[in-house]
Amino acid sequence: MDGIRTIMATVAVLAVWVGMAQAGFVDNFDQAAFDARWGLDTPNPALGDITLDTVNDWAHFQAYGNTDMWGSRNNAPILWTPSPAGDFYIETRVTMPAAQNGTVSGLVVYGDGVGSDDGEKPNFSVGLDQWGAAHVKIQGLGTNNPATAIPVPAGQAWLRLEVDRDGGVGGVDRYSALYKLNAGDPWQHLAILDRDVPNARMGLVMKTSDRSRSSDFSYAASGELAPAAPVWNLWSVDIQGSGSPVTMTGREAAFGRGNIWNAFNVAHHSGTSLDPSMALVDSEGNPSGATFSITGRVSGYNANVSDPLGQDYLFINAGSSAANLDWAISGLTPNFLYDLYIYGAIGGSRDFNMLIDSDGDGDLSDEIARNVGTSGLLFDGLLPNDQGVIIGQMLNNNREGNWSGFQIAQVSDVPEPATLALIALASAGIGGYVRRRR
Incomplete structure (x- = not known):
């Protein structure tokens, strides 16, 4: 890979x-x-x-x-x-x-x-x-x-x-x-x-x-700047912790589209939600077969800021210094690559580290934990496993790391061996034409 x-x-x-x-x-x-x-x-x-x-x-x-x-x-x-x-x-x-x-x-x-x-x-x-x-x-x-x-x-x-x-x-x-x-x-x-x-x-x-x-x-x-590559499918999730989930619409975010968002609601603090999950609709509101699920106990919070995505967020285990939070996105297409943008919480103040299985082998030990701040972070080129699942783990490095949502986009399929051979030939040809010291 x-x-x-x-x-x-x-x-x-x-x-x-x-x-x-x-x-x-x-x-x-x-x-x-x-x-x-x-x-x-x-x-x-x-x-x-x-x-x-x-x-x-x-x-x-x-x-x-x-x-x-x-x-x-x-x-x-x-x-x-x-x-x-x-x-x-x-x-x-x-x-x-x-x-x-x-x-x-x-x-x-x-x-x-x-x-x-x-x-x-x-x-x-x-x-x-x-x-x-x-x-x-x-x-x-x-x-x-x-x-x-x-x-x-x-x-x-x-x-x-x-x-x-x-x-x-x-x-x-x-x-x-x-x-x-x-x-x-x-x-x-x-x-x-x-x-x-x-x-x-x-x-x-x-x-x-x-x-x-x-x-x-x-x-x-x-x-x-060249036009962005087309996005084939897109799912957008707004994590809400206000106790009153509202479907967010009309927000153009990381992938330039996403007018329909899934309202993933967790209990407002000091209540907790155990192992919440949700079937997702795509960016046009159509049932998609994709599901987002969390393993663990979480609470939500509302920060009363104007940003509709960043004002609500979840934090790990009701803010206790407990285990990390495992999550999964299932129902994706194997052998396709996905870009995943994780949003921090504009209304919150705590960043967090995230591990994501990038190559579909089910092993997070060979992945690098990356820090997600209030501006969010893109994880690109992710490959689901053979069952169409991408797994990850929100690390409890800051006790109440604030996670307000995500978008995941299907961006391309994995090239066949013959295509890879053509890419290699093309790169060799261009390499002979372009000679620059970097």
């Missing part, structure tokens, strides 16, 4: 690079001066500056003092370019010394300071965060909302933002943050953020806690 994903991911990455030759840009920072598309925003070069390393072909960020970017613009150096009008992506690779602490480097989105609508306020970053233990993290600047982080090895990361104009809830822009740790890896989803940023700039940033910090960017690329 991992081999299939690697081949498919390689073809996808190569196709992206071919597409970027036709639209957008790729800057390998291998010129004597910065390309004219870039602007240098260095409020105080004596504290933080950006130069071109013409020996290594890097954009080099150097701090001589504190270069934070938090409640106001502060002194963090930024290499920026205006955001395109349509759907687009921007990506980069950042490196820094593995032992270096007090540094966040990566992509940033912020206002341009024109007019009264943004005042050049910081907005959010997607970075390699070595402010303590190393993470990749999406972070609201000045608010710490969102603050979704995944532990990674220190030293380097590839980072990517995909922007779907007007694609978020309520017609605002949708920012999808992705990352990977090696050039040939498939992109992994970090978080989704629905937010409008007036007069947005996008760029590369380094913020630090002290002097003698540095980061290097080996490339930056941006281009038109």
Whole structure:
């Protein structure tokens, strides 16, 4: 299964690079001066500056003092370019010394300071965060909302933002943050953020806690975002704990559709529900044969916030420090791949870790626990077992981890061996055509 994903991911990455030759840009920072598309925003070069390393072909960020970017613009150096009008992506690779602490480097989105609508306020970053233990993290600047982080090895990361104009809830822009740790890896989803940023700039940033910090960017690329792959089937579940389940409709969420949601109700705290389960309808309200079930004792809660999905959520074992929570989605189609987006609770404050059986072998011991924050998290390329079941476990790492719902989408079937052979030939051919150092 991992081999299939690697081949498919390689073809996808190569196709992206071919597409970027036709639209957008790729800057390998291998010129004597910065390309004219870039602007240098260095409020105080004596504290933080950006130069071109013409020996290594890097954009080099150097701090001589504190270069934070938090409640106001502060002194963090930024290499920026205006955001395109349509759907687009921007990506980069950042490196820094593995032992270096007090540094966040990566992509940033912020206002341009024109007019009264943004005042050049910081907005959010997607970075390699070595402010303590190393993470990749999406972070609201000045608010710490969102603050979704995944532990990674220190030293380097590839980072990517995909922007779907007007694609978020309520017609605002949708920012999808992705990352990977090696050039040939498939992109992994970090978080989704629905937010409008007036007069947005996008760029590369380094913020630090002290002097003698540095980061290097080996490339930056941006281009038109290709249309999303079609979703074949979709199920949406809103976990409700108010005691009065209401079917939610009209919310365009992670997969760009899902007008009919299943109201999965659990008892309002301090009541509890034991082993709740529910037959699911699809996104058009049709019976589907799929079922969501939980093994364990849970309570629900209502946070009285305006978001219809995030205001209600369940928490493990009525908040007691007891066992983890096992769950299953059954009635799926074997030999098809599924993407599963787990939603945290906007109205709650506690994140949680989730284990999901990605390859259908029924074994969670070989899976990596991933942290689900309030923005949620995508688990992609999941394969059900031969009975059409995907299993998972909500880990009781935070006692009352707040889980408000999920969407699961059937996105493709597993290629036959003959198709895999064609993919391999195609990747070899494209690989001979596209030669780029990453």
